[in-house]
Amino acid sequence: MREQVDQREAESAPGCAVPATAAEVLLEGHRATRDRVARSILDHGPSSAADLASRLGLTAAAVRRHLDGLLATGLVESREQRVYGSRGRGRPAKVFALTESGRDAFYQAYDQLAADALRWISESVGGGKAGEEAVAAFARARFGKQGQKYLAMLGRAAPGQRTEALAQALSADGYAATVRRVPSTAAQAPAGAQLCQHHCPVAHIAEQFPQLCEAETEVFSQLLGTHVQRLATIAHGDGVCTTYVPAPGAASSPGPRRAPDAVPTAGTSTDQNSASARRNLA
Known part of the structure; x- marks a missing residue:
């Protein structure tokens, strides 16, 4: 507890701002990117990982990591992509949509x-x-x-x-x-x-x-x-x-x-x- 007080006093002292650690910077960047992923789904509707990666300029692997986090918190849900007419061979594509909780957050x-x-x-x-x-x-x-x-x-x-x-x-x-x-x-x-x-x-x-x-x-x-x-x-x-x-x-x-x-x-x-x-x- 005393360490937290000392840190707040140091941050408030003129000319003595404590720089964020690398871990804090990475965490904040992760949250910002995850919010961009959720916002893209909000603006464009149910989207595949490939669609999100293309819109946001991210790799598909990076998008999937953020989607995993959104899934774990119940902000998005996955479903099979609806295809009208005949569908090609292979597994149906998966898309991600905001849940009611996800919409409420915005x-x-x-x-x-x-x-x-x-x-x-x-x-x-x-x-x-x-x-x-x-x-x-x-x-x-x-x-x-x-x-x-x-x-x-x-x-x-x-x-x-x-x-x-x-x-x-x-x-x-x-x-x-x-x-x-x-x-x-x-x-x-x-x-x-x-x-x-x-x-x-x-x-x-x-x-x-x-x-x-x-x-x-x-x-x-x-x-x-x-x-x-x-x-x-x-x-x-x-x-x-x-x-x-x-x-x-x-x-x-x-x-x-x-x-x-x-x-x-x-x-x-x-x-x-x-x-x-x-x-x-x-």
Whole structure:
């Protein structure tokens, strides 16, 4: 105990700063790099060790050491990489995703601030139905502004590739979005695509304020010029936010059955063009 006091007194004395030991420097560097690994998973969604190594400029062996530490503390979990269609021979690739504890480590302070702000918006107009609509108006404005950024990218895409263009735009903003094409069968859902968001920065807030998911779904509908249907959300406990987008010509057909508590379908005219989308997002 006396040694600790002496060390603190030495560190506080002018001109007598005690340099960190090599072990302390290495430990601090290790923690910083581990945080970078976790942050990369947060920003890009479930990632393989090779993906992380490439993004962070580290060796795969170094990334695996940090992943082992994150696994041991329960901040990340490993799972088999989901592959759509035929898979090659060999063992399936392993990807690493943040657990709820891992997300909480990043989002706890931000989530509380955002939740308090939305609750204040609701209460400032008297709460109840009026409060819900005030939060919804904020959500539409927030996601509408985000959608404005995506209009140009979607406008350059071929009509059949607009969903992929939206996924690319979402991924650039950290949503780790992918598209799975759904074939048409007589017994199941009509042709279309599933837009999958493997990460949602506002998932914890959307648990309390579903207006955020509803507004995002509306923006997707406006950007793609067709009705879309939210099948699953991270906010409701699903692993991925999944939105069904019908293929051209199939928009009037019934979509796939949605998951319990999923966000309702958002509808727009099927011949809606970029100009009308821009008006709706304005």
